[in-house]
Amino acid sequence: MNAASSLPPILARSEPAPSAPREAFFLAALALTDFRTYPRLRFELPAGPGLIALTGPNGAGKTNVLEAISFLAPGRGLRAAGLQDPTRWGASPAAPGQRPAWAVAARVRGPAGTREVGTGLDPVATAPERRLVHVDGTPARVQGRLAEAFAVQWLTPPMERLFQDGARTRRKFIDRVAVGLDSLHAERVQSYEQAARERIRLLTGPAEACDPAWLAALEARMAETGTALACARIAAAEKLDAACLGSRGPFPGARVAMAGEIEDWLAQGPALAAEERLARALALARGRDAATGATGAGPQRSDMAVRHTLRDQPAEQCSTGEQKALLVALVLGAADVLAAARGARPVLLLDEVAAHLDRLRREALFASLLDSGAQVWLAGADREPFESLSGRARFYAVAEGAIEPLP
Numbered sequence: 001m002n003a004a005s006s007l008p009p010i011l012a013r014s015e016p017a018p019s020a021p022r023e024a025f026f027l028a029a030l031a032l033t034d035f036r037t038y039p040r041l042r043f044e045l046p047a048g049p050g051l052i053a054l055t056g057p058n059g060a061g062k063t064n065v066l067e068a069i070s071f072l073a074p075g076r077g078l079r080a081a082g083l084q085d086p087t088r089w090g091a092s093p094a095a096p097g098q099r100p101a102w103a104v105a106a107r108v109r110g111p112a113g114t115r116e117v118g119t120g121l122d123p124v125a126t127a128p129e130r131r132l133v134h135v136d137g138t139p140a141r142v143q144g145r146l147a148e149a150f151a152v153q154w155l156t157p158p159m160e161r162l163f164q165d166g167a168r169t170r171r172k173f174i175d176r177v178a179v180g181l182d183s184l185h186a187e188r189v190q191s192y193e194q195a196a197r198e199r200i201r202l203l204t205g206p207a208e209a210c211d212p213a214w215l216a217a218l219e220a221r222m223a224e225t226g227t228a229l230a231c232a233r234i235a236a237a238e239k240l241d242a243a244c245l246g247s248r249g250p251f252p253g254a255r256v257a258m259a260g261e262i263e264d265w266l267a268q269g270p271a272l273a274a275e276e277r278l279a280r281a282l283a284l285a286r287g288r289d290a291a292t293g294a295t296g297a298g299p300q301r302s303d304m305a306v307r308h309t310l311r312d313q314p315a316e317q318c319s320t321g322e323q324k325a326l327l328v329a330l331v332l333g334a335a336d337v338l339a340a341a342r343g344a345r346p347v348l349l350l351d352e353v354a355a356h357l358d359r360l361r362r363e364a365l366f367a368s369l370l371d372s373g374a375q376v377w378l379a380g381a382d383r384e385p386f387e388s389l390s391g392r393a394r395f396y397a398v399a400e401g402a403i404e405p406l407p
Helices: 062-070 144-149 157-161 167-181 184-204 212-244 261-268 271-284 286-292 320-342 359-372 384-389
Strands: 026-035 038-044 050-055 103-110 113-121 131-135 152-155 254-259 303-308 347-351 375-380 393-399 402-405
Touching: 026 062, 026 113, 038 062, 038 402, 050 062, 050 359, 050 384, 062 103, 062 152, 062 347, 062 375, 113 144, 131 144, 144 167, 144 184, 152 320, 157 320, 167 184, 167 212, 167 303, 167 320, 184 212, 184 286, 212 254, 212 261, 212 271, 212 320, 254 320, 261 271, 271 286, 303 320, 320 359, 359 384, 375 384, 384 393
Parallel strands: 050 375, 050 393, 152 347, 347 375
Antiparallel strands: 026 038, 026 103, 103 113, 113 131, 254 303, 393 402
């Protein structure tokens, strides 16, 4: 039995695959094993997109459900979790020779019909810690395969600091958009980061162990993959800029662009010239990078710049309320970009968003979500902020590792 087969099988199909492409991606069933607070969870959903509201006290596991869904995309999920972090505290190995391991599986639907996807920590104790992925029962070598079968965007309370936190947080945001446009983007990011770590290891290690030929090969790889991922981010930012240019009722328009040295190089000439300049910059910076233990040139120095359209003001200089409204506009714009590229709207995961918006913006958001035709998962401690959705959304109570429908 291969390692991927140890991921939990999704529930048996209760409905045939749709005969025509859908206009929205959506989950039809979700299965969790030893994920956060859930020893086991099997959750079937009515067919079709729509709004799903999860309510329950703090600590009940609402965000855990959203996080599990976010792992059906490449990356570390909406909490940016470490590989072992989602494993339920106190979980036992499923069999001798295995480690405790989390797993998420789902039946999803989209333009390609019904797909079964899953991911989780490799349970084999003697194997390196790694994340397994399977699509339609077949192991996948790269996480990018998930992006081919499913599309998802999210908004969580920590993201409200998008404009105050470092550039890395904003790069992660644009990377999610880029992966939705090109599933190979996730692999390029991983390849670049792996080469960068190995280069720093050589530079900071014993001088006799630093092979110049291997160092040059790593820098060539960084220059090639780094330029490619910078190009992908620029393309994603341009699409996001177009999608966010106009206001959405109380949500302002936004201008979006990637900014940095490599972006300047790409604006001045062809990608091959930028690749050569990056390779030279890396070679010239070996001494400095050895002293600092960090790479000083490359796409990891770039930033996603956002401006409030009406005020023509950088997002980081806007008020807290304006920043929240800009963030919602960016997430809705990112969903529009993915919908245009994939032919179907992505699933949206919105954690505690209703409680953090004033009534006007909350009702405008709900109206936009209802009109979009997307499957949207909303989580909140109280039902009161969602009352205007009564009769228009499906409500579920989350408590003690279970999800129960509400009237």
